[in-house]
Amino acid sequence: MKAMLIDATRCVGCRSCQIACKEWNNLPGEQTEFFAAKGYQNPRDLSAKTWTLITYNELKVNNRFEWVFGKRQCFHCQEPACATACPVRALEKTSAGPVVYHPNLCLGCRYCQLACPFKIPRFEWHSPVPKITKCTMCADRVAAGLEPACAKACPTDAIIFGERETLAAEAENRIHRNPRGYVHHVYGKDEVGGTCVMHLSNVPFAELGFSPNLPRRSLVQHVQHAMQPIPFLIAGLGIALGAISWIVNRRIELQEKEQQQCPQPTHDSPQ
Amino acid sequence: MTISRRNFLGITSASALGTAISLFASSKAEAAEIPAIKTLHSKESTTICPYCAVGCGLIVSARDGKVVNIEGDPDHPISEGSLCSKGMSLYQVVVNERRLTKLLYRAPHSDKWEEKSWQWALPEIAKRIKKTRDATFLAKEGDSVVNRTEGIACLGGAALDNEECYLYSKLARGLGITYLEHQARI
């Protein structure tokens, strides 16, 4: 399974990845004014027109001033909540790694937006034919044997692309080789059941805007737990309701037989 | 009556289930498709980034005379396929509605551009060059032959190709221009 490793210690914030993404995916520029967030960040957030974003974080780490750049994009979870959420399989985890979107199936219900723990899927709010949009890990390029546009464009190899296992090992290796240069955590290796986009950083991930306390287990399980008993519930309800009805109605039947002359209790006077 | 109706329904429900199952199979097939890359069946040519002087390589893909994609050239020994945000934007230099597509002329004191043809403009410019050069030409300064004009200045060149720079340099010197400067100075 293909994956990406993003090393914040190598990123220089040049944002060629941001443009490369727009170039390959034919995304338009957004209208902005000044900088929308910290540092040089623009636009403020991911959107239907912006699938990846560099964040600029001015931090004091070990009493040393650091300017650290984070990259936001789809994590391509191994067990993606969005794909589980989607009622029509418009979002699909491919065996190659990318989580892809099929607009021809999508209803536009936006449950994927709600479900995603990383707030990745974005909606074309101003289109009469709106689509859910997000980073596709350039699935078309990957299918053609190329690397994703952002990974290719990155001048400092801060983004690398390869087999997930290899990259996970490489990430561990980098930490091992330079234990003082990294936070000892590969973000995405285990989060929400493991993702195909993993991050390394020299500052705590929360400082870069990553949710720090995501469970290691897949979010999908929460739903599965609630969904698994469904057949039992149907069967149980089928039996119980039938039985209750049988018993109750039988009793009423018997009662009615006993008091055949009695008027209906539910009789109401008209007007 | 009842029994026949039952049969009828049984058949219907069975066939409905069958339809559902066939839909079931078809939906799976529909989901797995990934679109072909946009550079499929395009003509590729190489170029060098027009922004800074690192000299990164790019591949331009064109189809039907239109550029469809520009990205880094992975074979290029300097850039190995990577680019900065500017180089990555080269596509929007080529495909951009703000580009000049017509020759524009602004008359003295006018407040607007007029669209003109090359056929009109080139002789007009040549006339201006000649008029100014002839009026300001200095053949001698004291005893020294100088053969120059200080009435015309030439700027620019760093965005041009070498061959263009060369012709520019040659033409300017041929006209006797000494005010010749470009971006290397600033």
Place this chain on the structure above:
Amino acid sequence: MVHSNVAMIIGSNVVENHPVAAKWLTRTKEKGAIIISVDPRYTRTSSFADIYCKMRSGTDIAFVNGMINYALQNNYIHRDYVVAYTNASFIISDKYSFQDGLFSGYDPSTRKYDRASWAYELDAQGNPQKDPTLQHPRCVFQIMKKHFARYDSETVCKITGSPRDIYEQVCRVYTSTWAPDRVGVWLYAMGTTQHTHGTQNIRAYSILQLLLGNVGMAGGGINALRGESNVQGSTDMGLLFHLLPGYLASPTKADANLAAYIKNYTPKASDPKSANWWGNYSKYITSLLKAWYGEQATRENDFAFHYLPKRSADYSWISLFETMYAGQIKGLICFGQNPAVGGPNANKERLALHRLEWMVSVDLWETETASFWKRPGVNPADIATEVFLLPACSSVEKEGSISNSGRWVQWRHKAVEPIGEAKSDLWILDALCKSVKQEYASDGVFPAPILHLAWNYGNGESVDAHREPDVQLVAREVNGNFTRDTSVQGKAFQKNDQVPSFALLQDDGSSSSGCWIYCASYPGLEAKDNQMARRNKQDAANNIGLYPSWAWCWPMNRRILYNRASVDANGNPWDARRWVVRWNTEAKRWEGDVPDGGWPPQEKLPFIMKPEGYAGLWATSLVDGPLPEHYEPLESPVSNLMSSQQVSPAIKLWHTSNKEMNLVGDFARFPIVGTTYRVSEHWQAGAMTRNLPWLSELVPDVFVEIGVDLAQQKGIENGNRVIVETARGKMEGYALVTRRFEPFQLHDKVVHEIGIIWHFGYNGLVQGDSANVLTPHIGDANTMIPEFKAFLCNVFKKEGGA
């Protein structure tokens, strides 16, 4: 770069402005190299570096002189290298002196030096006297030791405002590359050159690099990071007033004829070991004239030397605009340049454009310069200038070569046809030339240089909108050919054969070459002979990433200049692990890169372009001193701590000669140091980026970076609109309040610095005020490059602004 142990980045924000160069820095860093970033502001480069040292704008010389001093005092020098390849051992005239910031020979009335007293002591043969022990009190080494001793780290830090511990760490780490097996690379850019002492900045870098033996080595040298794709090529082609193609001097009125010109510019060397390559001057100028005037350039008419315009003054940028402002320039032709945004003191330069009778602007976009007559605040009716705006095409719509910072000349292919009626610059130049020739066909003043200009690029006599000039023909003319059957160095050539190497160029008119350094770029007559279009990735034998069969590199496909300095006297590399060239004693030839001349080791000295053959620690050719000395920028918050010379004594002071619109601010009114710079997302004057939606999205408006302390003092919050004001102009922008700008503790006060990006103007998809309305008209003493990087200003929150 990838072979360095230490990389020093000063005066350059390489990571932001050349991110792909950062690719190689990353690899260097991966291998354990230490990256040092010195900058007034913590930049994206600093974020990438291991050590960041802040430094007030305009104090580079003090900073580097202190490093030189550290190296000299601690003897961290590569002594063998210094003795063998530099002029450290040369003995200087006893008339030389240095007092209170002035070198000997200064004339305050002309603000010029008489450089006679800086000369070497010559022996009977006319060769400089040397003391290889470096002990002679007047040898360059000892003079340097004395000169630089004044720059101890305490003094330096008082000037630069750097934290002393970090500064000393920088000195320690960088000078560690004195060891032969350690290499340091030096990277600079416009932060270095755009000062009144820009040339001396680079001198200081070179001196340190030479002392540490880092020049000519793989992973060493001094690397200018050039901002424009082909600023190297356009300079190679002589698009500067003082240069002809191939770095030949443009003639002055003192050069009465070709012989006088050759005599004036050909350096003499009496040392037989000096290759003195410039000794071939006559061959190059003659070949150039043959290329330009063809059959019309004959021995009889002095090869049409008199057709060349002769200069008699300074025609550089500032001078050009001062003259234009004075109304003496009537016409302007502008190819892809936007001085209304990019020029210093932009208000004045914009007003200067009003005085033009006509202007021709060739560009892809409607630039600020082209539409200066309708800019905000002016009435078009008041402006008489006629403007022709010619639509040019983009780089993928035409074919040709460009030269990068590393002198690689690479070919670009055409992918699509130009849009609309846009034309390539080549076509436009060709059509312009033909039109002018037509005008002069009947009459005109001295029409010969125009009519005789050799101009045939395969698309007919007249202008044809559908026929491009043949760019291959131009490229072949640049390379040069033989103009008649001839035999050179035992090889026979036929007329019209391409010249295979500039070593074969002749001064008898039998060869032509439009730009001698490009000779060998196109050695045959077929398209496959175009060396610039090569794409073979086979590396050279030394495997250090030279890729000799990829594109082409001038001169002679040599990838590392002065590479013969990377070996010792026997041709053995100083560092065998990353050798550039080495002498193969068996085969009797050099291996690796193309050497600086194929002579065996010891036969010739490595610095072949220097008349003495030695690298110059001591410079007699610069107008502002043989050694770098710290002076303050024109506008400075402090007095010069090193001497009573506040500014460089040899610079031209425009504010005293051309007073109008050349005001200089003082510290009382403008107590903040200002500097200008670029961001990764925009490019130069912005036409090529501010018209692109993607890049406009990233940086949509001009912003002013202000330190947290200063912002607090001024009541400015992030995102406020602020006004920055200097004596020359004011501009508005968004305040970006950041911890990345810190105040400087100088010897007598704390000084704040702010920075402004300068890409913006009043046209384009995104617009903003131009920072260059703030910058002064003052230039470097040698190059006249304007001082964009240090000035005094003040900043306020805009009243009623958001």
Place this chain on the structure above:
Amino acid sequence: MSTTNTRFPTIGQIVLGLLAVVGISLIAYRFVYGIGAVANLSDGYPWGVWIALDVLTGIALASGGFVMAGTIHLFGGRKFHALARPAILTAFLGYLLFIIGLLVDIGRPWNIWKAMYSWHHESPMFEVAWCVMLYTTVLFLEFLPAVFEKFSLTRIHAYWHSLVPWLIMFMLGFFTLAMTYSWLWAGIIICILLLWELAMRTKLMPRDKQMPIILIMAGVIFSCMHQSSLGTLFLIVPHKLHILWYTPILPALFLLSAIMVAPAMVIVEAILTEKSVGHKAHTHLLSRLGQVIPYLLSLYLLLKVADVVGRGAVPYVFMLNAQAISWWAEITIGCIVPIILFLDPAICNSHKGLLWSSVPVIVGILWNRMNVAVVGIKVEDWEIYYPKWSELFITMGIISIGLLVFQILAKNLPIYESEAPSGAHN
């Protein structure tokens, strides 16, 4: 079916008509310019009032249909029979309106049919879609007798009566198959239903003359499924939904709250329609219903509080932030106040009292669903959401259409019985 019509149209109808026209125009606008043009929804708040109100609350409020039908036909509450048809009609219209609302809310409604055969049974949304579709069908079937009666289509009515069980068996079997992907489960369900049906056909098991028992059972099953699944939807966002609302028992709470709001909804609807349709409400029935409410509410409240305590979320209840305040508002309005009110017999016996005690229950549900879908969702600091006027007008327009249709149907069909149902006894 009495229609003491006075004036047509009434002022109320004119207002409703205007609202409907405005709503329809806005919906048209939305289909031309996109959702962003009429709503303040954003990527931070992908779900706003439309989902919270039209879908989550709407479906909860339509629970009257299955609760009343179940009570009457399965649990022997035949005395409430008079309340069955209005509740079923309300539910049926409610679901239709909910579908209209959903078509406005989802971005690509032309694809909605694809939810039918995506077979993505892992998605709770898929389950909801199926349930809603099937339950709407069930409601339609439950509503049909009124039409048959109106037009005296006795033969068809008889066909309906004998055909419906098979249809239901097919629907439930198919539903189970879709949800489990298992023929075995589908078989089991069909067997169970077949068992009951055969038992009834062989007169072993008493048969309800009015409604096929299996139809009612399906209504209850489908309702239980999707009422709870609406809660399941939010189980996937433990990181995003505020701790006060995120709980593994969210599906149960959703179901329970839907059941508890049913009597309140029936009361409100009966009293409100009394005037507009001109039918007198069955006060004593409503009182009986009112007496049940506090017990249901207490159960719900107990469960909710126990849940908050059990998950250690008590400190969050006493924080001073929007979420805690909103939680308290939900609890107070929706549970505490109505419990207190309904415990007063005087209130239970007056129309006014019943009405004004039931309204808070409904508001409480609304508030709860808003909390879950909007207030409790964690967003960036700068992301805010408040419904745009046009968003609300679209909702009001849809509701207005529903009310108008209800009035028309209630006037023209035998919804309110003046006499005892003909087939309810014997």
